[in-house]
Amino acid sequence: MAVLVVAEHDNASVKDATNKVVSAAKAMGGDVDVLVAGSNAGAAAAAAAKIEGVRKVLHADGATLAKQMAEPLEALIAPLMANYDAVLFPASTTGKNAAPRVAAKLDVMQVSGVIGVEGADTFVRPIYAGNAIITVKDEQPKKVLTVQPTAFKAAGEGGGAAVETVAAPGGPFKAAFVSEEMAKSDRPELASAKRVVSGGRALGSSEEFNRVLEPLADKLGAAVGASRAAVDAGYAPNDYQVGQTGKVVAPELYVAVGISGAIQHLAGMKDSKVIVAINKDEEAPIFQIADYGLVADYKAAVPELMDELTKAGV
Amino acid sequence: MKVLVPVKRVLDYNLKVRVKPDGSGVDLSNLKMSINPFCEIAVEEAVRMKEGGGGHAAGAATEVIAVSIGPDQAQETIRNALAIGADRGILVKADGEVEPLAVAKILKGVIDAEKPDLVILGKQAIDDDSNQTGQMLAALLGWPQATFASKVVLHGGKATVTREVDGGLQTIDVELPAIITSDLRLNEPRYASLPNIMKAKKKPIDVKAPADFGVDTTPRLKVVKTAEPGKRAGGVKVKSAGELVGKLKEAGVI
Ligand SMILES: Cc1cc2nc3c(=O)[nH]c(=O)nc-3n(C[C@H](O)[C@H](O)[C@H](O)COP(=O)(O)OP(=O)(O)OC[C@H]3O[C@@H](n4cnc5c(N)ncnc54)[C@H](O)[C@@H]3O)c2cc1C
Numbered sequence: 001m002a003v004l005v006v007a008e009h010d011n012a013s014v015k016d017a018t019n020k021v022v023s024a025a026k027a028m029g030g031d032v033d034v035l036v037a038g039s040n041a042g043a044a045a046a047a048a049a050k051i052e053g054v055r056k057v058l059h060a061d062g063a064t065l066a067k068q069m070a071e072p073l074e075a076l077i078a079p080l081m082a083n084y085d086a087v088l089f090p091a092s093t094t095g096k097n098a099a100p101r102v103a104a105k106l107d108v109m110q111v112s113g114v115i116g117v118e119g120a121d122t123f124v125r126p127i128y129a130g131n132a133i134i135t136v137k138d139e140q141p142k143k144v145l146t147v148q149p150t151a152f153k154a155a156g157e158g159g160g161a162a163v164e165t166v167a168a169p170g171g172p173f174k175a176a177f178v179s180e181e182m183a184k185s186d187r188p189e190l191a192s193a194k195r196v197v198s199g200g201r202a203l204g205s206s207e208e209f210n211r212v213l214e215p216l217a218d219k220l221g222a223a224v225g226a227s228r229a230a231v232d233a234g235y236a237p238n239d240y241q242v243g244q245t246g247k248v249v250a251p252e253l254y255v256a257v258g259i260s261g262a263i264q265h266l267a268g269m270k271d272s273k274v275i276v277a278i279n280k281d282e283e284a285p286i287f288q289i290a291d292y293g294l295v296a297d298y299k300a301a302v303p304e305l306m307d308e309l310t311k312a313g314v
Numbered sequence: 315m316k317v318l319v320p321v322k323r324v325l326d327y328n329l330k331v332r333v334k335p336d337g338s339g340v341d342l343s344n345l346k347m348s349i350n351p352f353c354e355i356a357v358e359e360a361v362r363m364k365e366g367g368g369g370h371a372a373g374a375a376t377e378v379i380a381v382s383i384g385p386d387q388a389q390e391t392i393r394n395a396l397a398i399g400a401d402r403g404i405l406v407k408a409d410g411e412v413e414p415l416a417v418a419k420i421l422k423g424v425i426d427a428e429k430p431d432l433v434i435l436g437k438q439a440i441d442d443d444s445n446q447t448g449q450m451l452a453a454l455l456g457w458p459q460a461t462f463a464s465k466v467v468l469h470g471g472k473a474t475v476t477r478e479v480d481g482g483l484q485t486i487d488v489e490l491p492a493i494i495t496s497d498l499r500l501n502e503p504r505y506a507s508l509p510n511i512m513k514a515k516k517k518p519i520d521v522k523a524p525a526d527f528g529v530d531t532t533p534r535l536k537v538v539k540t541a542e543p544g545k546r547a548g549g550v551k552v553k554s555a556g557e558l559v560g561k562l563k564e565a566g567v568i
Pocket of ligand 1: 230241244246257259296297327352
């Protein structure tokens with residue numbers, strides 16, 4: 001059996017999500033290749049070749065792949081599947097965008113958001129915002145999966161796979177990139193951060209959101225996240241949203257400040273190792289899943305927490 | 315411009331699903347079902363294209379058609395869309411689970427017959443959380459797609475769409491006909507007024523079957539087990555920030 005993993009990368013480097021999806025692929029058994037599709041992505045391809053357990057790296061490079069849009073990825077990957085039994089995408093916005101196109105092209109049903117691999121054709125995934133977990137058997141001749149990276153340990157470094165060039169699709173395509181506004185931050189990436197500090201509707205404004213949460217995040221070396229209510233109200237940018245329909249995170253420490261704990265939010269963070277909740281309502285549902293709950297007004301509690309962390313040498 | 319909006323009937327988002335004790339599936343009996351929230355946003359956007367609003371000129375869309383694939387009761391979901399302002403409905407009657415691939419194939423059949431210029435879907439249904447149908451449909455039709463849309467601007471045979479992506483926002487142009495899938499911040503759907511709910515009752519709904527489009531809805535994937543998620547051990551309340559930091563040290567996370 002041969003499995004193709006579509007790398008999550010920014011042309012210069014591969015994201016940790018790639019190593020995690022490689023682990024999911026290995027759990028299926030068989031050979032694992034990694035596809036790096038990008039533009040001037042030689043460095044990313046070289047980095048992918050170092051992931052442990054990878055047989056070879058396919059590197060497709062061209063202008064049509066610069067933004068890894070769904071149409072060129074479909075045109076690239078569907079024909080490559082002649083050589084593979086399965087293709088695994090990270091459940092990132094890039095992966096979620098492209099994978100179903102490939103599946104439809106191959107006339108197979110996709111398995112989305114896989115959190116467990118029980119052999120070559122049996123996969124575990126959440127439904128209903130994680131309130132039910134299903135095990136599915138996929139006996140189709142080709143398999144297309146998106147994999148929730150947080151559910152898998154990252155494959156190590158130290159491999160030395162060969163890099164093989166494959167042709168980029170020529171185009172033109174009927175969708176064209178215009179522009180992007182990407183958040184610039186020195187903080188760790190939300191999806192893979194070891195610590196996350198998230199704020200909810202309680203913060204009341206974007207000024208307050210930043211004033212309260214940024215120092216705490218800086219102190220903990222944490223990424224910043226938010227509830228949907230905080231994003232909808234404009235307190236935080238869209239890519240901060242944690243939850244069923246936002247990002248799924250599973251850090252060692254998740255601190256929820258002024259978040260009630262709706263099921264849609266819990267779906268994105270309940271697999272965190274340690275959950276802290278600061279909320280002034282002792283009945284807030286977030287306390288049902290928090291390891292440590294502090295019933296307090298964040299306005300007093302967060303500065304106190306900062307002081308106590310300083311005292312503890314953090 | 316004709317706009318087609320597929321809508322799905324799902325468990326109401328306020329309710330928590332129950333897993334059947336024997337692990338054979340989820341129990342939806344006697345639970346309130348509603349239109350999938352993302353589909354509702356898609357309908358609202360299409361109706362704004364017709365009525366004007368949300369940055370769209372009135373008349374940008376000339377007809378809005380709501381399509382649902384599901385049991386008889388999915389007519390209610392279509393009525394929901396008609397109450398928001400869609401003009402007519404199509405129910406493709408199918409009982410039991412219909413997977414996204416089969417849904418996309420049925421929708422392709424509807425589109426081949428109706429020839430819309432734009433199809434707006436929800437990015438994901440909150441029951442199976444698959445996030446597949448729009449993209450699959452785009453591939454089957456050979457159309458471009460703009461998924462996870464938070465803003466749509468129509469101009470001269472194109473749509474400029476702002477997309478919510480992992481790192482921020484991305485803007486792309488798609489040539490029509492195209493597929494757009496809605497994210498949460500595309501718009502805030504209206505509450506349908508009573509007169510519009512009454513009017514919706516009189517709008518036509520055509521009933522079809524998957525066989526009319528030559529689609530076999532037998533599931534490709536076999537669900538072998540449905541389980542409750544692992545429960546987190548109950549936590550403790552701490553009295554102060556100082557106690558909290560002590561606990562976090564003990565747990566080894568700071
Ligand atoms: C289709 C759909 C998808 C969704 N997807 C997501 C998703 O991906 N992610 C997500 O987060 N939500 C999602 N939601 C929304 C979700 O249902 C909730 O509405 C949302 O999570 C609530 O955000 P919140 O906890 O910040 O706000 P609220 O529920 O309003 O909670 C605010 C909390 O702050 C507390 N508080 C207020 N003042 C203070 C203070 N001074 N100090 C301390 N505490 C205070 C209150 O006690 C309250 O518990 C989705 C909803 C739908 C319908």
